Amino acid sequence: VQDTSGQSVKVSVVGASGYTGAELLRLLSKHPHVEVVSITSRKFSGKRLKDVFPHLSGSKFASLPFSELDAESVGKGSDVVFCCLPHAASFPVVKEIFESSGARIVDFSADFRFRNPETYERTYGVEHGAKELFRFASYGLPELNREEIRRSRIVANPGCYPTSVILALLPAVKSELIDRSFPVVADSKSGVTGAGRKEKLELLFCEVNESFKAYALKGHRHAPEISEKLGIDNLRFIPHLVPMSRGILSTVYFKTQAKGAELAGIYEEFYRDEPFVAVSGKPPSTSDVRGTNCCRLFIVKDERTGLATVISVIDNIGKGASGQAVQNFNVMFGFDERTGLNQIPLWP
Amino acid sequence: VQDTSGQSVKVSVVGASGYTGAELLRLLSKHPHVEVVSITSRKFSGKRLKDVFPHLSGSKFASLPFSELDAESVGKGSDVVFCCLPHAASFPVVKEIFESSGARIVDFSADFRFRNPETYERTYGVEHGAKELFRFASYGLPELNREEIRRSRIVANPGCYPTSVILALLPAVKSELIDRSFPVVADSKSGVTGAGRKEKLELLFCEVNESFKAYALKGHRHAPEISEKLGIDNLRFIPHLVPMSRGILSTVYFKTQAKGAELAGIYEEFYRDEPFVAVSGKPPSTSDVRGTNCCRLFIVKDERTGLATVISVIDNIGKGASGQAVQNFNVMFGFDERTGLNQIPLWP
C-alpha cells in the first residue's frame, strides 16, 4: 500500500441515477481520496444530485449536476470512470473512453466479465462491438484475482449473484473438495434493488410486496459467469425475488467427501486475510451485512446425503455492486482496500 | 359424495387463538355444513372471538366466547374437534377426547403424523404418551391417502413444509422417475405465520422485516416427515424465512432421466382430478394462492445437469394448515372436498 495521504482521484460516474449509482455516490461521498467530478444521466440531466436523491443532500457532492453523457470529455477529465450502464449499452462507452483518454474504468455491466467475447455473445444474445478490449479487462472479484485487477485498464465488476455464489464455493473449488459427479445447486434469493430502477410493471410495490417467486428457470445469464469463474459446468442456478429492498442470500449445495469441521477450517483459513469475507459461527441474515461491502458465510455438512451447504449473504448493491466497485477502485489505485468501506450495517 | 343438504356438523376448535386457528375459523365461518360450538384458548378465555380477532367481526361465530379447555366436554359436545395445539401438548388432549367421546379429530400437531411413535420420539425428542392411538390415525394429505382419511378417527394434518414438498415430488416418486443415487434437495421459503403466533424476540416486526435467512441447518423436524411419506431417505431439506406474512415456495431439485415435456405430462396427468393441485404453464408466485387451499406447481428440466426442478407454492396456513384441515374434514364427513374452500386469492 503506497503512501496516499492527501491524494485525490478524479472520479466520474456514468449512468448514475439507478440504485447502484446512488449507492456508489453514497460510498464515494465518504471516501477520503475521491473527488467526484461528473455524473451523467440521460433522464435527470440538468438536475442536481440532491434533487434526484434527497438522501444524498448531506453528501459533499450534493450540488453536482447530472449531465448528458459525453464519453470523451468524461474520460479526459477523470482518472477513473465508474460505468453503471446496462449490458450492451456499456461497451460503446467504455470503448470511447478507452480510446480517447487514459482513464481507467470500472464497468458494472456484463460486457467485459467473460474471458472471451463468444461466451458473452452466446449468453446475452448481442454482438460485442469492442472485442479488442477484452485483453485489457479483468474480472473484478478481488478475492479471486486481486493482482490482475491492480494493473488492468478495465475492471469488470461482477454480477451480484455470481459474487455471492463464487465466494460460497471458492475455497471448496481451490481445495478440490467438490465431488463433480453430482451437480452443484445454487439457490439464490435477492432483494428487489437487484432488478434495477426501471419503470416496469413487475417491479411495482404492489406486485412485489407480500409475494415470493422464482424466475429465469430456463437459465439465468449469471449462471455462465459463475461457471466460467469457478470452472464448474455442472451447475444449476435458480434465482428468486424476496419482498425486501436489499440483500442476497445464496444457499449452495455440493457433494463432498470432506467432513463438516474440515470444511469450516478450510473456509476460515482461505478467507483469513480477506477484509470483507467472514465465516460465521451461525447462519447469517441478509440484514447482518446491509449497507456494507461484507460477505458472511456459513458452512454445514449433512452426512446422510453427503451434501455440504454454504449460506452466503451479501448486500446486492454493496459487495454485489457498488461496494465491490469501490474495493476494486482501492485495489487499482493502491489504497488500503478498506478505505471508504468501513460501514456498520443499519439495523433494524 | 353423500346427500348432505342441510346437514350440520358440530365442530370445536382447541387452541384457536393462533394464526392457524384464526384462518380455520375464517374458513369454517363460510362452510355451509358447520356449526362451531366451542373454541378454546388458555390466554383469551372469556373473550369473544371478535374481541380477539377483529377481522372475524363479520363471522357468524363472532360472539362465541373462548373457553378454557375441558377435553372431555369438548369431545362430548362435538362431532369433530380441530386441535391446534403444539406438538407434545396435543396428544394428551387427543387421547382424552378419543377415550371420553366419539368425536373425530383433526390434529394440527406432529403428534400423530408418523407411522410409528419411535420416529416421532426420535424427531421431537419427547416421549409419546398415546402410542396406542397410532393405529387409529392417518396422515391427512388427501392427495396421498384419501381413502384412509375417510375412515380414520384421528387425522394428522401435515406440516406446511411437507405439504409443499410432498406435492412437488409425489408424481415423480409414484412414476419412479427419480434417480436415487443422488440426493433430493428441497429448498423451502416460508412466510412468517409459519413460525406461529408466539411472543418471541425473533418474530418481532423489526427483526424479520427487510431480512432473509436460512434456519434449522442441522436438520428440521419436517425432513423426516417428508422422507417417510415419500420413501426418500436421501433428502436435504433447508427452510428459510421470508419477510411476508403468508406463503411457502419450495424449490425442489432431483436427478432424473426423464425429459422436461415428459415430466410435465406426468405431473398434469397425476393431478388431473385433484381439486386443489394445478400444474402451471409458468412459474407461480406465492401470491397466486394466498388465502386459498390451492397448490400450484411448475416443473422444468435442465438437461445439462440432469436436474429437474419443481416450484411448488401454497399458502402455509391454507393448504399448509387450516385449508387442508377443512379439506380433510370434508373427506371425513363425505362432503364435496371443495365445500367451503372456493376462495379466490386476495391480490394484491
Add this chain to the structure above:
Amino acid sequence: VQDTSGQSVKVSVVGASGYTGAELLRLLSKHPHVEVVSITSRKFSGKRLKDVFPHLSGSKFASLPFSELDAESVGKGSDVVFCCLPHAASFPVVKEIFESSGARIVDFSADFRFRNPETYERTYGVEHGAKELFRFASYGLPELNREEIRRSRIVANPGCYPTSVILALLPAVKSELIDRSFPVVADSKSGVTGAGRKEKLELLFCEVNESFKAYALKGHRHAPEISEKLGIDNLRFIPHLVPMSRGILSTVYFKTQAKGAELAGIYEEFYRDEPFVAVSGKPPSTSDVRGTNCCRLFIVKDERTGLATVISVIDNIGKGASGQAVQNFNVMFGFDERTGLNQIPLWP
C-alpha cells in the same frame, strides 16, 4: 328487494387490467347474479383474464379474453358497464355507451362525481366533453343518497379518500354538531394500490418500501369532492402514502360542543341499518377490513381542546372502489346490497 333468484345481469368491465379492475373481477366472480360478458384493456388485449391475473385462475371468468375497447358494442351487449378508466379518459366512453345503448354505467373516474361540470373542470384542469350527462348521474355513496343511485343511468363511484372521510363526518354533519368557525382537518393515509397500477418510478417497490411521506400538500383533487358532498368548505385534507398494498385510515378532527358519549351514540344510531359501516368500541386497523366492503369508525372527544377525532378505515380498493361499485350495482339492480359482498378479511 325484488325477487332476483336466478336473475343474471350482463356485465362488462372497461379498463379492467388495473388494481380496481382485478378486485372488481374477484368480487364479480362470486356474485350470484352476474355474468361478465366482456373485459377490455388496451395493454393486454388478446390475453385471457387468468394470464394477466394468475390469482383469478379459479374465477368462473378465468378464460375470458381482454379485448380492445369498442364502446358501442360493449354497451349494446351489456346491462351494466363498469368503467375503470382514469379521469378525462372516461367521459368519452361513458358518453358513447350512454348514447348508443341502454346500458347503465358505474364510472370509477371523477368525471361525473361533482354536481356540475364547472367544479370538475376547475379541479381537474380539463374541459368536460359530456356536460349534458350530469343530470343522469348520481354520486355513488349509498349511505349518502341511495335512492338517487337506484334510478340513475350513470353512477359516479366516489374516490377512495372521499369515501373514508365522508363516512367519518356524515353523522356529525347531518346532526349539525360541527363548530363551523374552525377548520375540519382530514389527515388520511393510504396503501399503495391507491396510486394505481402505473409504470412510474415513484411506485417501484424500492421507492415506497420502508418509507412514509405526505403528498399533494398544495391541494389534492379529492378535497373539493369531500367539501361538496358534505357542504364543508373549511376543510384541510392531506393524504399520505403508507408502505402497504391495501387500506386507508383517515384521522378526522373537528371542533364540537357535543360530548364523547353523545357523539358515539349519534354515530351508532346513524349507521345502525347500514350493512357496511360499523362503529367500533376500539380503534380499528386497516387490516380489520382488508378485502371487504366495510368501513369501521371510532370516535373520541378530547375535552381539553374541544376536538372530536374520528378514525375511519376502509379497504381503498374495496369500499374505496370496487366493493362500493358492486354495492352500487346491487342498489341499481334491486339486489340485496350485501350480495356478493360478504367477504371476511384475510388476516394476517
Add this chain to the structure above:
Amino acid sequence: VQDTSGQSVKVSVVGASGYTGAELLRLLSKHPHVEVVSITSRKFSGKRLKDVFPHLSGSKFASLPFSELDAESVGKGSDVVFCCLPHAASFPVVKEIFESSGARIVDFSADFRFRNPETYERTYGVEHGAKELFRFASYGLPELNREEIRRSRIVANPGCYPTSVILALLPAVKSELIDRSFPVVADSKSGVTGAGRKEKLELLFCEVNESFKAYALKGHRHAPEISEKLGIDNLRFIPHLVPMSRGILSTVYFKTQAKGAELAGIYEEFYRDEPFVAVSGKPPSTSDVRGTNCCRLFIVKDERTGLATVISVIDNIGKGASGQAVQNFNVMFGFDERTGLNQIPLWP
C-alpha cells in the same frame, strides 16, 4: 469548541440490548472520542455485543460482554453513562450513579424530562423516587436549550414524538405566529422500532405487517411533554403505527395569520445555524433521513382554512433517540456537535 484531539471519554451504556441501545452502539463505534467501557443487559448478560447484535461484528466494541447492572461501579468507571432503561426503571439507577460517582448521565427515559416531578407522576402514574435530582437535569433538545445541556449533570433525552413535533413548531412558537384560539393538531406516524424491542403480541411481524392503525387516542404520554416544552396547552396529539422499521413523520396543523412565504422564511432563518435541522423545498420522506440525526421540515400554508401545515421527518431512533443522545453528549463534552453524526442515509 475546545481542542479535543486525541481525547477519549469513557462511556457506559445501561440497558443496551434494545433498539436504541443497538443504534447508540453503532454510532459510538464511529465516534472518534469515545471508549465504550461497559454495556449492561439483564437478558443477555455474559454474551458479547456481536453475539447479540451480529450487525455490530465490525464495531471496535464487538467483543465487549454484556454484564449485569451494578450502577455504582458503572458510574465510577465512566465519564458518562447512557441509560436506556424504561421509565420508572431509570430513576433509581440514575440516582445511584449520581450519588456514588461523578459520571454525567444521558437518560433515555421520561424520568427527568419534565420541569417538575408532579407532571411526571400525573402523566406516568408512578411515584418519582428521585425528585431531588430534577434541579440537576435539563431537557436534551439542543435546538431548544443547548446552554443548559452543556452544564447539566443529567440530560433527559427527549421522546421521539416530542422531538419531531417540537422541531416542527418551535420557530412558530418563538415568533408568536400561532393563533391560539384554534387547537394545534399533531398527527404523527411512527415506524415500529418506536415501540421498543419487547416480546409482545402486537409487535409480531404478522400483526404489524400490511396494517396501519392509530393508538393512544385517549391521550399519549408524549402530549404533556410537547405541551410543556412549547407552552401549548391547546394541543391534540395522535400517534399512528406504520408498517416499517424506522422513521417518524409528523403532520402538524396550526392556525396562523402569517403567509406561506413568510413562514418558510422564518423557519429557514430559525434553523440556519442548526447542524441537524433543515427546511426542505419539497415534502420529505422518512427515508430521506433514515439512519441519521437529521430532521427535515416542510411548511405550507392553506389560505382557505388559515391553517399552516408542517411536515417533520426524523429517524425515530436517530434524532428521536440515539442520535440525539450523541448530539447531547457532544454538547456536554465540548465536541463539535456533528462529531460521529455525519451518516448519509441508507437508501433504498
